[in-house]
């Protein structure tokens with residue numbers, strides 16, 4: 001393990017922001033992670049695929065790129081297997097491995113960028129499925145002491161794009177592996193969300209399997225979201241806000257068509273993309289940044305943007321949504 005100095009992170013973050021890490025190391029083993037911790041250089045920033053971070057400037061921390069790989073079946077039950085995957089495994093390739101091996105549970109999460117190790121951080125979710133639905137446990141190494149700890153589901157306190165690792169345990173751990181519970185047969189297929197059913201029908205699929213669902217999700221996502229290899233972005237920049245029925249009523253009075261979804265806790269969820277679009281941001285360009293033309297929730301780097309520019313745009317959007325609707329948007333992306 002070598003610690004390099006002044007390394008550009010441009011190719012390590014999907015916004016394509018050209019910032020530097022004062023110190024940078026890639027880890028391929030637990031021993032090299034321990035060596036980074038023992039180096040005493042603090043703080044340490046763990047980097048996965050860089051697909052959920054806005055690097056607002058040069059990083060003074062020791063940036064550690066997680067390349068811990070390996071996918072192993074560790075337990076077999078009649079209809080389930082437990083699979084342990086290294087934190088540095090590419091998430092979409094892990095999903096592909098599961099689908100190829102006939103294992104169900106993660107097919108709706110196809111084509112989400114990033115790593116297995118980052119998947120519990122914000123309890124990734126898409127098309128009606130969340131990471132917590134298949135999660136068993138994870139192993140993490142303390143960036144303070146170097147000791148390993150196992151976190152079970154209740155320790156992680158998963159919420160909507162949230163976990164303990166975005167709250168009080170933020171920045172304290174390197175997640176080295178995650179164990180998933182996947183089905184062998186009798187998969188619980190989830191085709192009711194978004195355009196999945198419609199896409200299956202147009203693909204001529206009457207009795208879908210997990211591979212058909214994965215293919216449909218890939219098709220839908222490719223048509224709606226910008227490919228970070230072509231245009232820098234981090235997917236949804238903001239969370240969909242939860243608000244009170246009273247605020248919703250006020251919005252419906254002027255916007256009767258406002259989309260909204262009741263939640264079990266009595267609150268309602270309003271799509272952030274709709275709120276942003278109503279404020280006139282969809283497709284709008286500000287310097288080198290802007291709101292993606294097909295989805296207002298996605299902020300993009302048209303090339304040469306700085307992290308500060310993207311952050312300024314995000315705050316201008318938060319401000320205008322607050323002024324118009326009285327709702328405070330919260331970034332889903334980690335600002336660093």
Ligand SMILES: Cc1cc2nc3c(=O)[nH]c(=O)nc-3n(C[C@H](O)[C@H](O)[C@H](O)COP(=O)(O)OP(=O)(O)OC[C@H]3O[C@@H](n4cnc5c(N)ncnc54)[C@H](O)[C@@H]3O)c2cc1C
Pocket residue numbers: 014045046047048049050051052053066087112113114115116117118119121122123124125126173174175176225226227228233234235236334
């Ligand atoms: C086009 C696009 C579409 C997207 N669609 C979705 C979607 O549908 N659903 C969804 O939930 N997300 C989505 N995302 C966001 C992103 O892909 C996920 O949040 C993903 O899990 C981030 O993984 P990463 O490895 O890139 O994390 P990074 O961006 O590298 O890191 C994110 C945060 O986690 C920390 N971290 C990373 N790895 C570890 C580790 N091993 N241990 C401890 N801390 C760690 C980092 O320090 C940072 O704070 C999308 C992003 C893009 C670009």
